[in-house]
Structures are given as structure tokens and as C-alpha cells.
Amino acid sequence: MTRATRWLRRNLVVLAGLGTLAYLLLPNLVVTVFSFNKPNGRFNYAWQRFSTDAWTDPCGVAGLCGSLSLSLEIAAWSTLGATVLGTAVAFALARHRFRGRASASTLVFLPMAMPEVVMAASLATLFLNMGVSFGFWTILIAHITFCLSFVITAVKARVASMDPRLEQAAQDLYATPLQTFRRVTLPIAAPGIAAGALLSFALSFDDFVITNFNAGSTVTFPMYVWGAAQRGTPVQINVIGTAMFAVAVLCVLVGRLTTGRRRRRS
Amino acid sequence: MTDTATTGTAVRLTGLSKSYGAFTAVHPLDLAVPAGSFFALLGASGCGKTTTLRMIAGLEEPTSGTVELAGRDVTALPAYKRPVNTVFQSYALFPHLDVHENVAFGLRRRGVKSVRKQVDEMLDLVQLGDLARRHPQQLSGGQQQRVAVARALINHPDVLLLDEPLGALDLKLRRQMQLELKRIQTEVGITFVHVTHDQEEAMTMADTVAVMNAGRVEQLGAPADLYETPRTTFVANFLGTSNILRTDVLDASGTDLVLQAADTKLGLPATRCTAPARAGEKLLLGIRPEKVALTHADDAATVADGRNRVRGRIVQAGFTGVSTQYVVDSPVAPGTGLSVYVQNVERDARLVPGAEVVLHWNPGHGFGLDAAQDIEAGTEATGDTAGTTVGEGAG
Numbered sequence: 001m002t003r004a005t006r007w008l009r010r011n012l013v014v015l016a017g018l019g020t021l022a023y024l025l026l027p028n029l030v031v032t033v034f035s036f037n038k039p040n041g042r043f044n045y046a047w048q049r050f051s052t053d054a055w056t057d058p059c060g061v062a063g064l065c066g067s068l069s070l071s072l073e074i075a076a077w078s079t080l081g082a083t084v085l086g087t088a089v090a091f092a093l094a095r096h097r098f099r100g101r102a103s104a105s106t107l108v109f110l111p112m113a114m115p116e117v118v119m120a121a122s123l124a125t126l127f128l129n130m131g132v133s134f135g136f137w138t139i140l141i142a143h144i145t146f147c148l149s150f151v152i153t154a155v156k157a158r159v160a161s162m163d164p165r166l167e168q169a170a171q172d173l174y175a176t177p178l179q180t181f182r183r184v185t186l187p188i189a190a191p192g193i194a195a196g197a198l199l200s201f202a203l204s205f206d207d208f209v210i211t212n213f214n215a216g217s218t219v220t221f222p223m224y225v226w227g228a229a230q231r232g233t234p235v236q237i238n239v240i241g242t243a244m245f246a247v248a249v250l251c252v253l254v255g256r257l258t259t260g261r262r263r264r265r266s
Numbered sequence: 267m268t269d270t271a272t273t274g275t276a277v278r279l280t281g282l283s284k285s286y287g288a289f290t291a292v293h294p295l296d297l298a299v300p301a302g303s304f305f306a307l308l309g310a311s312g313c314g315k316t317t318t319l320r321m322i323a324g325l326e327e328p329t330s331g332t333v334e335l336a337g338r339d340v341t342a343l344p345a346y347k348r349p350v351n352t353v354f355q356s357y358a359l360f361p362h363l364d365v366h367e368n369v370a371f372g373l374r375r376r377g378v379k380s381v382r383k384q385v386d387e388m389l390d391l392v393q394l395g396d397l398a399r400r401h402p403q404q405l406s407g408g409q410q411q412r413v414a415v416a417r418a419l420i421n422h423p424d425v426l427l428l429d430e431p432l433g434a435l436d437l438k439l440r441r442q443m444q445l446e447l448k449r450i451q452t453e454v455g456i457t458f459v460h461v462t463h464d465q466e467e468a469m470t471m472a473d474t475v476a477v478m479n480a481g482r483v484e485q486l487g488a489p490a491d492l493y494e495t496p497r498t499t500f501v502a503n504f505l506g507t508s509n510i511l512r513t514d515v516l517d518a519s520g521t522d523l524v525l526q527a528a529d530t531k532l533g534l535p536a537t538r539c540t541a542p543a544r545a546g547e548k549l550l551l552g553i554r555p556e557k558v559a560l561t562h563a564d565d566a567a568t569v570a571d572g573r574n575r576v577r578g579r580i581v582q583a584g585f586t587g588v589s590t591q592y593v594v595d596s597p598v599a600p601g602t603g604l605s606v607y608v609q610n611v612e613r614d615a616r617l618v619p620g621a622e623v624v625l626h627w628n629p630g631h632g633f634g635l636d637a638a639q640d641i642e643a644g645t646e647a648t649g650d651t652a653g654t655t656v657g658e659g660a661g
Contacts, residue, residue, distance in 0.1 A: 173417070174372055174421070175375045179375060
């Protein structure tokens with residue numbers, strides 16, 4: 001066996017891991033690099049030269065920042081709505097025995113399994129028939145609808161795996177039902193709720209299909225990007241994309257650091 | 267026990283029962299636990315002992331009957347208003363709180379502001395002072411168990427309820443924790459009600475043991491009394507091991523009953539028989555394996571007069587170190603044979619499988635039982651684990 005093959009054998013796992021990471025992150029890298037481009041013409045597809053123009057003026061393109069803040073607003077509200085509703089539903093499904101519980105559990109899965117475009121078209125038909133005018137509210141309602149399933153699934157898994165004796169122990173230690181929920185149930189369910197909320201935010205923020213069917217003349221950020229891509233892609237889109245990615249990475253890092261520190265302190 | 271004085275009774279259960287639909291987990295139960303005592307509820311899994319404990323704690327609602335704590339009826343009170351605390355099976359420590367906060371939980375809920383001193387003292391009592399900032403998942407089983415005890419005891423409950431608290435520990439640690447719990451109980455003087463399926467544990471730790479079977483208390487008493495004078499075959503078999511012989515009563519008129527098994531006449535003092543015995547009827551005669559002596563048939567003449575004698579042949583001899591456990595085939599116990607434990611003090615080299623022997627014992631060491639019972643009740647229950655309890659399926 002040659003030296004090279006031996007080295008390869010020993011490091012195969014590491015190499016495969018690095019390869020996969022590259023595969024996952026390469027698109028983000030390209031977006032980041034091209035956010036510093038100064039394209040000739042309207043399309044930002046070929047590298048010309050380095051420039052920070054777009055970073056210094058991210059709202060320089062008409063309508064971009066408006067659509068971005070609208071998307072953030074919708075994402076925030078649908079996260080709140082879906083998390084509160086979904087957590088309540090998850091507790092009901094995980095904790096209580098009632099008629100139709102099994103079918104309710106199955107039905108909750110349905111929106112996740114249904115093709116998005118079907119759901120989008122059905123929702124649009126529903127709103128049309130009810131005579132609701134499309135806009136902010138129809139988008140919000142639609143987003144809460146599809147986020148709900150994800151929150152329920154995440155929270156239910158957490159609640160179902162919780163030892164019921166923990167709440168009994170709390171009661172045994174003089175905690176009223178309300179204190180038991182606040183001091184024991186909620187903190188233990190929190191990671192599930194947080195996961196559901198994060199997922200909701202991400203799903204709502206970048207949803208295009210359902211939003212496009214139910215938005216009327218309102219334009220969210222994904223719709224803006226889609227529209228812009230037809231006519232030419234401003235560098236600012238890359239700037240926003242890079243910034244979003246950076247925020248996400250920052251969130252993960254902060255999360256890692258705080259749990260790591262808590263573990264080390266004890 | 268003076269049942270009328272409520273001051274001396276920490277827990278009194280009156281007609282307490284629990285049913286889940288058609289299944290009765292606990293039959294109407296009357297029980298009085300003296301204040302300051304270490305009381306054990308002993309039984310195999312599914313016998314209703316944990317359900318009983320949970321009804322005292324207020325975690326399970328009784329179908330009928332009342333629970334009194336120190337003379338006060340608490341049947342209608344929810345768990346968080348009862349002056350009792352529980353050490354749960356598998357401990358149920360709060361995973362999101364550290365040891366200090368776990369122990370402080372009860373104090374904080376009752377609005378105690380400065381908990382630090384009390385928590386530190388309590389952690390010292392259970393020898394965990396230096397682990398206060400650890401989280402439960404970073405502790406060993408024995409340490410978690412002590413946190414659970416500290417978390418309950420810090421509230422100075424009228425009664426501490428322990429639900430199989432040592433079930434998850436390995437044998438050596440369990441022995442150690444038994445002594446530890448006993449020490450703590452003596453130190454703080456709180457009434458302990460301890461649920462267990464381990465008869466040895468119940469006998470080592472408790473002042474009073476209630477043996478439960480199929481939702482009923484079979485017998486209640488001091489460990490030694492239960493062991494020496496069981497009143498049912500279940501108790502005789504569940505607490506240790508017993509040889510139980512089917513006999514006919516020949517004479518029940520004197521101070522000693524005269525019984526017959528196969529062709530052998532056996533004596534039993536009438537005071538050692540709690541079951542009614544009449545000539546011509548059946549009676550079960552029990553004798554513990556360690557109370558029986560073995561003599562080689564050649565030396566049969568050396569056996570003292572007045573002892574019950576039975577002939578037999580050794581079929582099995584198991585050496586365990588401190589003793590040798592024999593199984594002896596005998597006409598008085600067809601099929602099963604008799605168990606005999608002999609201390610390894612002066613071993614007779616002739617006592618090997620196949621040897622003809624005489625088994626003999628002091629008649630006063632036997633005990634009489636009602637013949638209408640299942641002779642093997644309780645023999646298999648001892649091997650059970652304490653995994654599931656009756657109460658869990660119906661939340």
C-alpha cells in the first residue's frame with residue numbers, strides 16, 4: 001500500500017465531511033462574494049470588480065427594503081400566532097385523551113404533506129369565495145396555517161417525552177397548577193417551542209408559492225426577488241441574503257456559547 | 267398500638283379504595299401509621315402499594331374512603347396543599363434546575379425568601395454539599411436519589427413518602443442507601459412510609475411492615491413477627507422462603523396439635539397456629555429452611571426427643587459460602603421436596619446428594635396456616651421488578 005492511499009484511508013471520513021460541508025455552503029459563499037461585485041448592466045451573474053457600493057446603500061433599489069420589512073413583519077406575526085396556537089394544540093394532543101384525538105393528530109400532519117402549490121390554490125379559492133380582499137391579512141392567515149403543523153410537531157414531541165412525574169413532583173412540592181406550568185412544564189418544553197418558532201420564522205420569511213397566490217398586489221421579499229430576477233438582479237439582493245445568513249450564523253453561535261458556558265459552569 | 271389516640275398516628279387510612287373501571291387496584295383499606303415510625307408497604311408489582319402511596323400524597327383520587335394526616339382529614343385537598351412530600355421512583359428531579367434549585371423548589375413555592383442556609387444544611391445531611399451547582403443528569407444514580415430525599419425532607423413534611431426509591435440502584439449501592447435512609451430517618455424523626463417490592467429492604471429498614479397482595483393488606487406487623495409467624499401462605503412465601511406441608515389434624519385438644527403428613531406424625535404448639543384447627547380437618551404446616559436441621563440416617567438415634575422428625579433423601583446441595591442449601595426429597599412434601607439451609611460450621615461430609623437423612627426441628631418453630639389457601643401464593647412474586655405500577659395506565 002502506498003503512502004498516499006494509506007493517508008486517504010485514514011482521512012476519508014474527514015474529507016467526505018469537508019466535501020459535504022462545501023456542497024452545503026458553496027451557494028452561500030457565492031452569494032456573499034457577488035454582494036461585493038460591481039456588475040456591468042443589470043445582471044449580477046458575472047464577476048467584474050470589487051465594490052462595496054451595494055453594502056453602503058442596501059435600500060438603493062426601489063421597493064426592496066419595503067418588501068423586506070413587510071416580510072419580516074409577516075414572519076414575526078405568523079411566528080407568534082403559530083407558536084401560541086401550535087403549543088396549545090400540541091399540549092392538548094399530547095396530554096389529553098378525547099374523541100377524535102388520533103384523527104386530529106393525523107390531520108395536523110396533512111398541511112406538511114400536501115404540495116405547497118395545491119394548498120396555495122385552495123387557500124386562494126377559499127379567500128375569493130369568501131370575498132376577502134388579498135393583502136397583508138390573507139398572507140398572514142396563510143402563513144400561520146402552514147407554520148402551525150411544524151410547531152405542533154416540534155412541541156408535541158417534546159411534551160410527549162416529558163416524564164409526567166416531574167409535574168407531579170412539582171405539585172407534591174407545593175406548586176399550584178399555574179406554578180407547575182410556569183416553573184416546570186414550560187421550561188422543559190421550551191426547546192421544542194423555540195424550535196417550532198424558529199422554523200416558523202424561516203418558513204414564513206422565505207415562502208413564495210403560497211404567498212404569491214394570496215398576496216394580491218402586496219409584494220414580500222421573496223416575491224420581490226423573483227420579480228427582480230426577470231428584469232435584472234440588483235446586487236442589494238445579495239447583500240440582504242448575506243446579511244440574513246450572517247444573522248442566522250450569529251444566532252447559532254450565541255446559542256452554542258450560552259449552553260456551552262452553562263454546562264461548563266456546573 | 268393505641269388506635270384511639272390520633273396524636274400518635276401520622277397517617278390513618280379508613281376504607282380507602284381505588285378502582286379503575288371494573289379493576290380494583292386497592293380494596294377498602296384501613297391502616298394506621300404511628301408517628302415517627304418507619305413504615306413499609308411491601309408487595310409485588312401491581313399489588314396496589316404505589317396506588318395507596320399516591321392516594322396519601324394526593325396524586326391519585328380515592329374511589330372511596332378517607333386519608334387523615336395527624337388527625338386532619340385531607341381527602342379533599344390537592345397534592346400541593348398536603349403536608350407530605352414524596353421521593354419518586356426514578357426520582358423525578360427537575361432536569362432544567364441544578365441541585366441547589368431542585369432542593370429549594372418546595373421552599374420557594376411556599377414563599378420562603380432566603381433558602382440558601384437551609385439548602386446548604388440539607389445538602390450536608392445527604393452529603394452532597396459540593397455538588398450544589400450540578401445538574402441532575404450529571405449525577406450518579408445514588409447521588410440523584412439523595413437529591414430527591416433532600417428535596418423532600420427540606421420541607422419538614424409530616425410524612426415522607428418513598429416510592430421504590432432504591433429500585434434503580436445496583437445491589438451494593440442499594441444496601442448502602444438503605445442504611446443511609448435509616449440514619450436520616452432516625453436523625454430527623456419524620457414518619458417514613460416506604461413502598462417496596464424488596465422484602466429484604468422492607469425488613470432491614472422498617473419498624474412496621476404491611477404486606478400487600480392483590481389490593482389487600484395480608485398482614486401487618488414488625489418484621490420479625492411477620493417472618494416468624496406468617497398468617498397466610500403469601501406472607502410465608504413472599505417474606506423469605508418457607509416449606510409448607512399439607513397435613514391432617516389428628517388431635518387438636520391439647521396445648522400441642524398433633525398433625526400427620528404422609529405417615530409421619532408432627533407436633534405444633536396450638537399458640538403457633540392462627541388458623542382454626544379441628545381434628546379430622548386439614549392444616550398447612552410451615553417451617554423455615556434455616557430452622558430445619560439435617561442428620562445422616564446412620565446417626566438418627568442422636569436426634570433429641572421432642573423434635574419433629576421427617577425422613578428424606580438429599581437430591582441437591584448448593585454451597586453458597588455461609589451456608590449450604592439442600593433440597594431434600596421426602597414423602598411429607600411430595601413433588602416439591604423440602605428446603606434446608608445449614609450453616610457451614612461443622613460440615614458433615616456424608617451430606618451429599620443421594621444420602622438418606624433425618625430432618626428435624628423444634629415444633630415451636632413451625633407455624634400453622636389455613637388449608638384453604640394456595641400453597642404457592644407469593645413464591646413467584648418475589649422475582650418481580652418494580653417497573654410498572656397500577657396507577658399509571660389510567661391517568
